[in-house]
Amino acid sequence: MIEFIIDDQKITVEKDTTILKAALDNNIYIPHLCWDKRLTPFGGCRMCLVEVEGHSRFFA
Numbered sequence: 826m827i828e829f830i831i832d833d834q835k836i837t838v839e840k841d842t843t844i845l846k847a848a849l850d851n852n853i854y855i856p857h858l859c860w861d862k863r864l865t866p867f868g869g870c871r872m873c874l875v876e877v878e879g880h881s882r883f884f885a
Contacts, residue, residue: 844884845873 828837831844831853838847848855857873874883 844875 826837827840827842828835829847830836831848831851834851834853836847836851838850843860845855845857845860855873855875857870859870860873871885874885877884
């Protein structure tokens with residue numbers, strides 16, 4: 826299990842959980858178009874970019 830914070834809310838998830846899935850499972854909305862539960866995650870549309878503290882780039 827890993828823990829992280831999204832919008833001041835502590836989230837605990839399994840190690841391989843995506844940020845988007847963790848957010849959606851905790852009622853935190855991140856805009857997205859390309860993610861579908863039936864497909865392998867793919868950050869192609871870039872709508873779901875998030876900022877990670879301590880990194881100089883955004884992540885999909």
